[in-house]
Amino acid sequence: MTFEEVYEKAKAIFMKADVSQISEHLAFQFNITGEGEGAFYAEVNDGALSVEPYEYYDRDAVFTCTAETLFKIAEGKSDPVMAFTLGKLKVDGSIEKALSIQKLI
Numbered sequence: 001m002t003f004e005e006v007y008e009k010a011k012a013i014f015m016k017a018d019v020s021q022i023s024e025h026l027a028f029q030f031n032i033t034g035e036g037e038g039a040f041y042a043e044v045n046d047g048a049l050s051v052e053p054y055e056y057y058d059r060d061a062v063f064t065c066t067a068e069t070l071f072k073i074a075e076g077k078s079d080p081v082m083a084f085t086l087g088k089l090k091v092d093g094s095i096e097k098a099l100s101i102q103k104l105i
Helices: 003-014 067-074 080-085 095-103
Strands: 026-033 038-045 048-052 061-066 090-093
Touching: 003 026, 003 038, 003 048, 003 067, 026 067, 026 095, 061 067, 061 095, 067 080, 090 095
Parallel strands: 026 061
Antiparallel strands: 026 038, 038 048, 061 090
16 A cells, blocks of 8 residues: 555545534644555644645644554544554654544544
8 A cells, every 4th residue: 555545545534524513723643654654644723624645743743653553543443542552553742632533533
């Protein structure tokens, strides 16, 4: 799987989220390791979601994992806290805001 394929699949998953009730600003960067390596971000601003294939420097948290781990979490097949505990998901930045990722998936 290429980075473009990983990005498009992740974007399709995230864009299904209803963020209209989220009033706070959230910005997450995803660093994909291994197959499909690359970075993209998801940002919620004024109840609107954007997902772009770039690094984002004004972010609340950075998630680092493989594409497989990201998709398992997004599809509900893996718990993000368990993935973090097992070392499959690394989180840098605001843990409080990082936990709100569950609003997007």
